[in-house]
Amino acid sequence: MLKNNLGYPRIGEKRELKRACEDFWAGKIDEDRLVEVGRAIRLGNWALQKDLGIDLIPSNDFSFYDQVLDHSLMFGVEPARFEALRHYSALEKYFAMARGFQKEGYDIKALELTKWFDTNYHYLVPEFGPYQTFHLAQTKVIDEFLEAKAQGINTKPVLIGPISYLLLGKVKNADYRALDLLDRLLPVYQQLLTKLSELGADYVQIDEPFLAMDIGYIEKEAYRKAFHAIRKAVPNLKIILTTYFEGLENNTLAAVNLPVDVLHIDLIRGDLDAVLDRLNENTALSLGVIDGRNIWKTNYTKALQLVQRAAQKVGFDRLMLAPSCSLLHVPIDLDGEKALHPELKEWMAFAKQKLNELAELAEIVKGNTEALEENKKVFARREASELIHNPDVKRRLSESASTNLKRKSAFLDRLDAQNRLLQLPAFPTTTIGSFPQTKAIRALRRKWKKGEVSDLEYENELKRETAELIRWQEEIGLDVLVHGEFERNDMVEYFGELLSGFAFTENGWVQSYGSRCVKPPIIFGDVERKRAMTVNWAKYAQSLTNRPVKGMLTGPITIMKWSFVRNDQAEHETRKQIALAIRDEVLDLEEAGIRIIQIDEAAYREALPLRNEKRAAYIEMATEAFCLASSGVRDETQIHTHMCYSDFNSIVSKIEQMDADVITIETSRSQMALLEAFGKHRYPNEIGPGVYDIHSPRVPSVNEMVSLLEKASEVIPKERLWVNPDCGLKTRAWPETEQALRNMVDAAKQMRN
Template sequence: MTVTVATLGFPRIGPRRELKFALESFWAGRSGEAELIEAASALRAAAWARQNALGVDHIPSGDFSFYDHVLDTSAMLGAVPDRYGWNAESVDLATYFAMARGTQGDGAAGSSRAAGHTAQEMTKWFDTNYHYMVPELAAGQTLRLASTKAVDAYREAKALGFETRPVLLGPVTWLSLAKGQGADPFDFLDDALVIYCQVLDRLREAGAAWVQIDEPVLVLDLDARQRAAVTRAYARFARRGPKVMLATYFGGLGDNLALATSLPVAGLHVDLVRAPEQLARIVKSASKDLCLSLGVIDGRNVWRADLESLLDRLEPVSKVRDLILAPSCSLLHTPIDLGLERDLEPEIAQWLACAVQKVEELAILKAALNNGRHIVAEALDASSKAAATRRSSVRIHDAAVAARLAAATPDMASRRSPFPARAARQKDRLALPDFPTTTIGSFPQTEAVRSARARFNRGEISDDAYLDFLRDETRQAIRWQEEVGLDVLVHGEFERNDMVQYFGERLSGFACTKNAWVQSYGSRCVRPPILYGDVSRPKAMTVDWWRFAQDQTDRPMKGMLTGPVTILNWSFVRDDQPREETCRQIALAIRDEVVDLEAAGAKVIQIDEAALREGLPLRRRDWAHYLDWAVECFRLAASGVADETQIHTHMCYSEFNDILPSIGAMDADVISIETARSRMELIQAFADYEYPNEIGPGVYDIHAPRIPHPEEMTALLKLACAHLPAERLWVNPDCGLKTRKWEDVRPALVNMVAAAHALRQAGS
């Protein structure tokens, strides 16, 4: 029996975020399409060469994307909404980026292009912090092959001497993620399958022996139509094209196992990190002719594997059938190379593995299974020692944290009075107008801000000089907010590098990196902190900045915090204890900060929980447990204040319709949500649920560069007023403004304030 190694996908951004900088240069007009294409080609070639050198037998192609692989699939199928005016044979970059980012328009009065066009909706990819562009399908729409990216990438790799396994997002997953406008997305199944078959035929003609088709939807609860679509699709694929490796990930197959193993495919990839218990059932169910790909290395987290333990589980299987060993999912979700980190403490660094190290671990497993453990004895010994050191390290456990958690009582997770009583007191204290205006928290991190931070980190400017710079940026932002008439102000967060990393750097139990970047969407990259041990707050983290900002104005200044569930879900989290226990530790630390902000005089405190929906388990049977502890953690963080203190929260880019009772149970005084791209679609769900508290539906999409007109935002607010009481509505963007430029932000917020004033006048 033979064991080989595969990767399902490799990080796209490049070791130094080369893709980010190439994209942003192109979007800014500093470089042309040829330069962008050249940069992308270099990144693909480097990724193939690196995986080949690391010993990968099945190297993926087609996993690279300029923005998002779901959007790439929409382009392949010609699923381009009419508003973009596309009528060409293939989807060009201008159309592709218009779908991703929207268009500003020419501004000409009376022109159909005056206001530009909104981007497609964006939401979270399963339970990750990666964002995908939601496909749109409208009644009467015609699909056609409009991108041959998968074929082109295979040929490109072959020309460089690399035999690859092309990757396609599966049709059932794509249709399950799509939104229909006057049509059910699955009405387009047969049209989509025709195009998939055309692509498979071209791949076969190009020489591809295998194709990887990703169907992560198979780890979800499927309805009858989805199950039928799976059967229909793979029966079609079996009659043409290369051999199919059907890839599932992010969880176990569960009740879909029999369906998956009955399909006429040549191979099946399963996630044994999220669902290790499924190995025995799959081995028993799968025919000997089915090539099994086992996801044994975590593609979602950064912890080094215990290779000896894995070998104990894999050896019996490897003796009776050929195996492919792989990460649990694409390595898109991990940083590229631990070797780029120079400043991590050695004890912590030895516990970690990034994409390169994970492939090295697979190569060690392969060698041990094919030739015996003695071949890689030194590597196995190092793995075992690292695992033992992590279990016994004094860095991991803090008796004081455990004692405080044990002493927490249920009443700590409840506000003193119900919302109506709190709302009356807050209204008297804040004295805000109807449709109060605010922003979500951050303002643009300009080149000057990033440069000053970099110079400070390199020791080129003093503490005092950097502090003076940040104070000046904060003063200017506050003055500008006053001038344009915002009602509740923010300090702009110029001192913060990231909404989670900033707190990770100030809480115990976290380690932060310099170069461990992962893609969030498009050119947006983040460095999740590494949560390795018990969490506490050594000292106040934001109070001094809030106090400085409030001293600059008479208007209410929000205290700005990231919530415990978001800190948890946007970190690489320890895997040696239940996630809910770790989250409660974070909640108590954030509670300390909330109480200190209130004591300093803060009347409004925002605790962002952008990632609460993201952490929802993929199977409905597991939802209640997660939502119970996630809501409890938010309330534990937020409930230590008086009734007069207004607690805000913010959520974005997720589907909330099915968890509205839990959002209501959070009992935040004000929630701000993303609704601009969907034209207030979510508001109907909040109205149907009879959401009792105040709400700020985002009136413009900050992830696109276009500037909406006041009339556009007024129309959205009128839609909101048709569903919710006007006295409970706030006016705000749909997310923070950190990634935008001031030339985008200033006119957009001026227009937003004008929209609020128009509604006030209409109601007076």
């Protein structure tokens, strides 16, 4: 059985790529140095996988920013506004498309950024124009295949398939659907795959994650057309059709009849038997039995049962072992984690360890029972561990069934009470919560954690930063202030550190987008709030001003979604445990005199199941968790929530059921298009559509923000509109933040006039 890896993390074991990109953007290193860092990461990844015995090693899974953007540039999909940068290098233009470009007289907006299916990775949305054509503009996939071949490694090039690539994009200013472009795009795939075959590629991996989505006849016919055309062009190249994040379900028949050599299926989320019953006798099967999205060890007993069931049907010679998806979504190496509790560490596997699991599982299939028996012992120890279970939490969870999940009064009645108390102007201005965390603040936190700075010194310095920020927000005229979150390392990690049932890594970094990396907490046991987490900072900030200061919390859905969640109990139980902890904090903030409390649910839409049939159950549980956290406050306490880049059309009615008084959403890159769902639904509560993109260093003008607000007021009554950035400002630099917020306040003033 061949061991097939679908993709490996590309940030480097010590986040070398992040630092190199940011140094390049800051002008500290030149392009040659950045390219060399990327090359070193690729070579290291390939060598590691070869040493670990992986048979099918991926290439073209590396990217300086985003793999979808790489494909856009490879196919010549470049919006016309970037043509002005033709005199810049290809890499500079690449980053301009990712981050925007505002210097030397140019002011060009970045591509839209959105979530990669239901993960916390973000991709850059391809823009297809009115006269869209395709050609092989760049040869990255070929170059990296040859780069590995020069090292004696015949890799398996990875491509996003033509159907998924088109469906990931958006048609701009034209009256056609993205799939209408298939006839123009297919010749480029044929040309590219022909070249790879001529250069000696044995296998190519074509990712088609939309086969795990609800698609119709048109999409299925497009798949049939595309893969028959590809097979005709490269009859001897072995094609691995890769699906992930869900099972094939009603797309099974369409997938198994495609003329490919290998079909990869996600067996962490999908079903094996339906595929086995329909698999073409000439097609091999890649079994995704290693979880590519979570950090827990594989249960070899369960994985072996799947492998044996598949082998009984098709034979071992037609099977491969693989992770469920690319290992992009997990940290790189567990061996470097020295501070983790040994008992917890025994239960985990990061990317490198998951590749070891592939090798061990292959040996178990061949009859080596030693690794299987040791694996059984690990799972038995975990199940019996006293670290996991807290009877007090379980008792409270059962008692919560009788909690009232509705606010005391309807929204309009609450709004009257809040308006009398808060006395805010039309188009009230605020930010989403965090402000830039400078190198000095991060250095101070590191010293404090090492014991080089006392608790009192640390707290006093953060209080000084908070006081300066409050004064500055008052000076520029913001209406609702925040304390800046200088004490927080991350919007999820901070809370996890103050809740029981969480563990933390030292170097468990995962790419979110570009150079933005996050270190997700690990939920291993029952969750409980031991003490107040944010009250003192909120009270201190509020004591410095007469304007309202928001209490800032992360919601239960986002805390769970942006953590590696335990897999030994139902997720809805974990979600409710977290919701009860946040509810305690909400009530303490209210008791402390905080009049506005924001409960961020950035991951609410992101966590929506890919399949429609599973969505109703998720939405009910997610909405229940938010309401459990937020519903206990008085009418005059205003509850805000925030959600990240998403298509809200299918769930806006459910968002209404969350009954937040104000929702802020990310809309600037889509030019307010994402707001249309709320307008069509006549969403009754207040909305803050983001008027500038915080994922780019570009500073929008006052007129640009006014234009966006005018667009917003066409679909949402102006008396219900707030003015705010797209998201938190933690990752931005101070100069651009200061100017952008001043412009934002001026834009709100113009709207009031």
